[in-house]
Amino acid sequence: MSQPLKIYSFPLSGHAHRVRLFASVAGIPHEVIDVDLAAGEQRQAPFLNLNPFGQVPVIQDGDITLADSNAILFYLAKKYAPQYLPKDPVQEAQVQQFLSFAAGELAFGPATARLITVFGAPLDAQLAISRAHNLFAKLNQHLASRGSLVGDHLTIADFALYTYTAHAPEGNVDLAEYPEIKRWLAGIEALEGFIPMKSTAVGLAA
Incomplete structure (x- = not known):
C-alpha cells in the first residue's frame, strides 16, 4: 500500500467503528479522518463528493472511494486480510x-x-x-x-x-x-x- 487507507469516520458511529476496528485488528495501515456530523459537514460538497448519501464511513484507498460499512469490510478483507473471509x-x-x-x-x-x-x-x-x-x-x-x-x-x-x-x-x-x-x-x-x-x-x- 503506497499510502495509508483513509477512513472517514465519526466517533459515535457504530457503522464507522466496525470498519476502524477491523482495520486495526487486521493490521491494515490507515488514517482516521473524523467528519463533524453535528456541524453538518456530511452535507457539504467536499464530503458529498465522496458519498452522495452523506453518511459515514467512507474509505479512500488510492484512487478507490467506497462507502457502506459492510461493503468496506468485504473489500478490506478481500484485498488486505483474506484470513477473515x-x-x-x-x-x-x-x-x-x-x-x-x-x-x-x-x-x-x-x-x-x-x-x-x-x-x-x-x-x-x-x-x-x-x-x-x-x-x-x-x-x-x-x-x-x-x-x-x-x-x-x-x-x-x-x-x-x-x-x-x-x-x-x-x-x-x-x-x-x-x-x-x-x-x-x-x-x-x-x-x-x-x-x-x-x-x-x-x-x-x-
Missing part, C-alpha cells in the same frame, strides 16, 4: 447472511434503540428494544459453544455485529440474559489491536 462457498454465504443481519435486524433493533437515546431520534423505542431482544435470543443460541459467528475463527461477520451489540445497553437493551453473547464480545475485546468505540452515558449505560 472464508474460502468455502457455504461459509462465505453464511458471512453474507450475517452482513444482511447487520444491515437489517441489528440496524432496526439495537442500533435504532441507541439512536433514540444517544441522538434523540423520534422513533419507537419499545419496538426497537423488542427487535433487539428477538435478535439477541437467536444470536445467543447460535453462539453456544462457538467463538465466532461463522466457522471456527473470526470473520468480517463478527466485526459487522460487534459494535451495536456491545453498545446495546446505551439503548436500554440489557445483555444480562445473553451469556454467550457476552463471552463472544469479550473474545473480540481481548484481540490485539482492539479499539473501543466511545461510550455514551445513556440508557442502561448511564
